[in-house]
Amino acid sequence: MQVLQVRELTQQIKAALDNPTFQNIAVEGEISNFKHHSSGHMYFSLKDEYSRIRAVMFRSRNQRLTVVPKDGDMVVAVGSVGVYEYSGDYQLYVEQLYPQGMGLLSLAFEQLKKKLEEEGLFDQQHKRQIPFMPRCVAVVTSPTGAAVRDIISVARRRHPGVNLLIVPALVQGQEAPASLVRALNLAASQPDVDVIIIGRGGGSFEDLAVFNDEALARAIFSCPKPVISAVGHETDITIADFVADLRAPTPSAAAEMAVPNYMELIEHIGSLELRLRRIVVDKVRHGRRYADQLSNSAALARPIDRLRPLKMRVDELWERLSFSAGQTVERSRRDLEVLAAKLDALSPLTTLARGYAICTDSSGRVLTDYTEVNQGAEVAVQLKRGVLTCSVLKGEDK
Amino acid sequence: MKEYQELKFEEALAKLEQVVRQLESGELTLDESLKLFESGIVLARICSQKLDEAEGKIQLLIGEEGERSAFQSEEEASL
Structure with missing residues (x-):
């Protein structure tokens, strides 16, 4: 029989624990003997009716907790079992702590979210800009659901001329994530598609969980075209929402984000055009004042009669610029050139010519x-x- | 004015806004103003044209090769 040093035995126990049975596991139980040490680490036990296990949650891990645990809390702790060599205690090194009853789906959600976040899939720097005026908006969703109906009606209301391409996908059940990935890639491969909306209408947490799929998240991340996620209602948040370039609270909202408002834009362009015309009208008005000044100027000593037709012409031009919206560019330009020429006739250079x-x-x-x-x-x-x-x-x- | 046709809608709109600002800032000769005015009007036309360009098609992607058919929502189909 070989005689071991305590240290050697402890090393062997540690090594024995280093297998999947004890690593990255979820344990549920009640918190007791909770201590939040001044170092920032949390020490407690997890117990049930029959057993207890010591647990530690280091400061770097527990900083992300939104609620500080307390004795009596029923929780699910995710972490690994290890040995504290100094005292020979085995304990649970807790990575994450969730309230019990959150369910496995939530747990999976939190874990996937953490993983992808650490990989940088949610980083702002990867977010692509949604085009202002898409040639075609692809909608990856069920072709029979409420979501597609809402998106079509909102998109139509905002801009009747917008092109929509419905790319059908399953949005619930086991096959849904793979179906969504396929449809997303297909939508992205269409040359006229400039932006993609992916989503579904409201549903149970389980229904919406198809948008918490890792493969789907990666497909959205690597999609060559900007993606807007639109899953369920305002309060439903999925992994797809985090990784998408833009998260819409609802399918209707996604349509608003993807499609520009036709009436607003037409009005905006109209108001800019009006400003343009106003400026030119002002210029002409200014020219008229200049003509008035010249006609009153004794230095030129021109017969006032010769200025009268010019002034009438300026007045007429001014009226037309102010009130005729339908005039063509060419006409206003020609009119103004004539006016400019007439104003020019009053300049000293013309006097020299005589x-x-x-x-x-x-x-x-x-x-x-x-x-x-x-x-x-x-x-x-x-x-x-x-x-x-x-x-x-x-x-x-x- | 031809180069304006190549602009995207939002670029043409930005350009139009810039022209208006430039004109409103004053300090231009009548001739410069007229030139700007003219390009502004052309830009406004181009913006409106581009807004009206889309055909308003709603289609359903039906095949892996990108085949499409006209999309009918359930309500339309049941009419």
Whole structure:
């Protein structure tokens, strides 16, 4: 018989416990001797009528608990059995703690959620943008359920022209997850599909649990097109919701997220167009004021009669720009060009064209009085075409 | 104006909004204003066109190869 050191025996016991029977198991029982140590770790026992086992839940694990357990709580603890070598105690190292009665489905849900979350499948950085104006919205669901009816009616109401492609899938029962994965991949392979809604109407927790499937979650994650999840009602949350690019609280809401509102957009475009026209109308109005100023300006000394038709024309243009919504771009542009040309007719350049000239001194100041220059000074004379440099022979008051 | 036709709806809309803002900021000559006005009107037309482009089809995917048929909801079918 070989004589073992205590340490060696303990190592062998530890090794014996390192098998699936004791690793990652769920145990239900009542909490007793609960202590929340100052180190942050939780120490307690789990017991039933006949036995008890020591348990520890380390701080890093228990930080995620939403409710601190207390003596008497009936719980399901998930973790592994191990040996505390120093005292030779075997105990349950608890990873997760759930209230009893949560059921296996909830437990599976929490575990899968944790696993996928740690893998990063829910990370915000992976979320794709939902296209603003999809060519075609694929709807992966039962073709006979309430969900498809709601989605069609909401989508139609928002935008009667939207294209929908219903991709049938089973949404309850054992075959459902595989069927959903197949339909999702099929929908994603359609070239005209820009966004995919996957979901079903309300149902029992078991019904909705088909959307807690790992393979489905991975299919949604790796889907090349953006996916909106729409499972049950507002309060139902599934794994598919976490991994989807966007979670809709209901199928109807999913349709609202996927389909733009036609009336709102038409109104928005209309209001932008109106603003455009208003700005141009303002410009014309401003031009009219400019024409008024010019007609009152003595410097030009033009017969007022010649301005009258122009002012009438500006008024008429203004009326038309303000009140005719149906006018074409070409017409408004042409009208405005005519107006611009008329305004241009009043500018000094046109005056030059009629044979008048502008005389400036060497500093560029416009000369209006013969006493402003001395005899022999150099002046520039601006003609319609080109400039003459002249020297002053004589100045007199004629 | 042809390049505008290539824009996606949301891009054309963003461009239209930008044109309006630019015009409203003032500080443009009449000629520049007219050019912007013209592209704004064209963009507004393109936006409306794109909104009306979709055909409004509701189809059912019936085969693995992507075959489709017109979709009839139960209510329509029972009428």
